[in-house]
Amino acid sequence: MVYDTISEIQPIQLAKEQPSFIQTPYVKDLLDRSSLYLKAGYPLHFCGPSGTGKTTLAMYVAAQIGRPVLVIHGDEEFVTSDLVGGEFGYRRKKVVDNFIHSVLKTDESVQSKWMDNRLTAACKNGFTLLYDEFTRSRPEANNILLSVLEERILDLPGARNQEGYLKVHPDFSIIFTSNPVEYAGVYKSQDALRDRMITLKLSHYDRETEVEITCAKSGSSRPDAEKIVDIVRELRMHNGDGHVPTVRAAIMLARVLKLSSAQANAEDNKFTQTCLDILDSEMQLKGKTNGSEIKEKILKTIKKIC
Secondary structure, eight states: OOOSSHHHHOOBOOOSOOTTSOOOHHHHHHHHHHHHHHHTTOOEEEEOOTTSOHHHHHHHHHHHHTSOEEEEEOOTTOOTHHHHEEEEEEEEEEEEEOSSTTOOEEEEEEEEEEEEOHHHHHHHHTOEEEEETGGGSOGGGGTTHHHHHHTOEEEOOGGGSSOSEEEOOTTOEEEEEEOOTTSTTOOOOOHHHHTTSEEEEOOOOOHHHHHHHHHHHHOOOHHHHHHHHHHHHHHHHTSTTSBOOOHHHHHHHHHHHHHSSOOSOTTOHHHHHHHHHHHHTTOBOTTOOOHHHHHHHHHHHHHHHO
């Protein structure tokens, strides 16, 4: 979607204080480094697999900057105009002169209508731009960012009928997130773009952070959350190159457990079945399609932890 004026874009004003955001020493270290790099004037890039909290971290860091935030979600169909703007629609003007009743005079003109998009709006007004999953966009669509990040100049098409270049506002900042290139549905970003940003490579959280997140997001007791997180981490550790459960699976399990009368115990059939339903869908052994092998691995892990 594109917008004609900045007021129609309606940037997000994120609250700096977010009680639900978990800050363990691991997370605080990430936040401190992120803040330092942004203050130094460099774009920030959170890179990691699904479930590592890239977008959550990016939103929280953006809130600490204290400027309105515009969000873009990468898409394969993106072209440069989806970032900068383009000609969308026309303005039609018609003047009818019938001052003399026997003479009809008309004057009609049609003019193309330019609409700025989020990148232009953020650069012009000094907003924070959050480009989520930017590698899902084709690399050629992101080429416009090179001069923005290095020379702090946005090259605008002549069709905008204004200046050909826009000097980037000094308060403008940008945060990227992406999955590694081996994930399906993403493109490898060009070296020139990655060279202009500071990348923080994220992996799965440490145990303490995952327990805190699971408790906060599910409302479950800490002992139950610890057992659930240990099950998830055990499966993650021994699943090799296959797909592994993330902290999202732990949150799902904890929420369902809290709503049911089940207990985090290997002898509780309801809990065991819930683990099979949630974890089986999150695991896929590389080169193997035998579902019974995955089920057996989950059951052995439950008995070991609980």
